[in-house]
Amino acid sequence: MATKKATATKTAAKKAAPAKKACGKKACAAKASAPAKKAAASKKVPVGSVKVYHEKDADLGALKGKTVAVLGYGAQGRAQALCMRDSGVNVIIGVRPGKSFKAAKADGFEVMPVDKAAKRADIIHLLLPDEKHKEVYDAQIKKHVKPGKTLCCSHGFAYVFKTIVPPEGVDVIMVAPKGPGTEVRRVFEEGFGCPGLVAVFQDASGTALQTALAIAKAEGLTRGGVLECTMEQETYEDLFGEQNVLCGGLVDLMKYGFETLTEAGYPPEMAYFECVHEAKLIVDIIYNKGIAAMNAVISNTAEFGEYYNGPKIITPDVKKRMKESLERIQSGKFAKDWLREAAKGAPTLAKKREQLSAHTVEVVGNEIRKMFERK
Numbered sequence: 446m447a448t449k450k451a452t453a454t455k456t457a458a459k460k461a462a463p464a465k466k467a468c469g470k471k472a473c474a475a476k477a478s479a480p481a482k483k484a485a486a487s488k489k490v491p492v493g494s495v496k497v498y499h500e501k502d503a504d505l506g507a508l509k510g511k512t513v514a515v516l517g518y519g520a521q522g523r524a525q526a527l528c529m530r531d532s533g534v535n536v537i538i539g540v541r542p543g544k545s546f547k548a549a550k551a552d553g554f555e556v557m558p559v560d561k562a563a564k565r566a567d568i569i570h571l572l573l574p575d576e577k578h579k580e581v582y583d584a585q586i587k588k589h590v591k592p593g594k595t596l597c598c599s600h601g602f603a604y605v606f607k608t609i610v611p612p613e614g615v616d617v618i619m620v621a622p623k624g625p626g627t628e629v630r631r632v633f634e635e636g637f638g639c640p641g642l643v644a645v646f647q648d649a650s651g652t653a654l655q656t657a658l659a660i661a662k663a664e665g666l667t668r669g670g671v672l673e674c675t676m677e678q679e680t681y682e683d684l685f686g687e688q689n690v691l692c693g694g695l696v697d698l699m700k701y702g703f704e705t706l707t708e709a710g711y712p713p714e715m716a717y718f719e720c721v722h723e724a725k726l727i728v729d730i731i732y733n734k735g736i737a738a739m740n741a742v743i744s745n746t747a748e749f750g751e752y753y754n755g756p757k758i759i760t761p762d763v764k765k766r767m768k769e770s771l772e773r774i775q776s777g778k779f780a781k782d783w784l785r786e787a788a789k790g791a792p793t794l795a796k797k798r799e800q801l802s803a804h805t806v807e808v809v810g811n812e813i814r815k816m817f818e819r820k
């Protein structure tokens with residue numbers, strides 16, 4: 446796709462409405478225990494109503510003298526543990542023997558089995574795969590979750606869908622960087638931070654939010670800004686986004702585009718450029734400057750095509766199905782289906798991965814990407 450153009454900026458982004466009073470700690474905690482659908486279904490939340498915290502709102506003192514056990518040393522575990530340690534937090538790692546265990550050791554952490562780390566910790570930060578939370582929590586963590594401790598996570602799945610039911614007397618919080626682990630760490634090392642979300646699910650101490658903000662600060666998130674939400678909001682929105690737009694949605698759109706061109710006899714290598722490779726170029730502009738700015742740099746032909754054909758492809762019926770998807774998420778149906786699949790050893794996931802790796806879009810993509818390797 447050709448790019449142009451012009452400085453012709455379209456409408457400037459509308460100024461956000463003035464910030465309304467944010468949902469206070471107690472209100473959030475009350476919402477958090479409400480049934481699934483309530484969190485998002487009933488009201489349209491106005492722009493600017495979310496409370497945003499910055500550096501000055503968070504105090505690392507809340508973590509003074511405390512031990513944070515990061516359980517799991519994968520994408521998020523490694524990034525968050527390294528950032529917290531660099532900020533002076535006492536971090537230990539709990540993970541099973543294997544690749545992650547070795548990686549945490551190599552990074553200089555004190556590493557131990559999950560149950561030992563949970564026992565020693567004041568703050569238990571669960572960064573295991575969501576589908577493993579219940580099994581590991583029940584077997585190794587639960588017995589160490591005593592009053593006065595804090596349970597922390599980066600995605601509310603386990604609490605919202607009740608695979609973990611925390612006891613009374615403990616704080617339950619979420620600190621969720623809005624980015625993959627590699628990005629969290631990269632931006633932190635540059636002296637800035639990924640934006641993030643914080644939520645309080647259970648506030649036994651009365652200071653749960655301060656603990657969450659301190660962890661967010663230690664990870665650099667408050668440098669970018671941290672939004673306060675409920676765990677339901679984070680969980681439902683996160684699942685919705687990845688299923689409808691970012692992963693499901695985008696991937697199927699790319700595959701259909703690629704298949705349409707190749708089945709019509711066009712060279713797969715060129716179809717890959719048009720339907721997959723160039724998506725990054727477009728998304729990068731949207732990421733940095735927004736949709737109108739993207740439209741300002743593509744050609745007039747491309748922009749007219751967007752308005753001419755986009756609504757013929759992504760029809761109102763798609764939105765209807767998105768609403769159905771949101772309902773499946775809010776009702777817990779998706780979580781039930783995913784946990785059932787995971788309990789069987791995830792055979793569907795394995796089959797889909799196999800099918801995808803054999804798809805021409807992947808075969809061709811592997812070759813095309815080599816053209817961009819700097820040797």
Ligand SMILES: NC(=O)c1ccc[n+]([C@@H]2O[C@H](COP(=O)([O-])OP(=O)(O)OC[C@H]3O[C@@H](n4cnc5c(N)ncnc54)[C@H](OP(=O)(O)O)[C@@H]3O)[C@@H](O)[C@H]2O)c1
Pocket residue numbers: 516517518519520521522539540541542543544545546559571572573574575577581598599600621622624625626
């Ligand atoms: N990835 C993201 O971009 C992202 C963003 C925001 C939030 N989150 C959330 O962060 C959490 C962690 O996700 P992740 O992507 O970091 O996961 P991940 O990369 O898959 O890492 C999972 C870690 O858990 C360990 N583990 C798995 N099963 C275990 C078991 N039975 N006992 C002990 N350790 C075990 C793994 O160790 P082994 O090496 O031994 O398997 C690995 O260190 C999830 O709640 C996720 O929703 C992720």
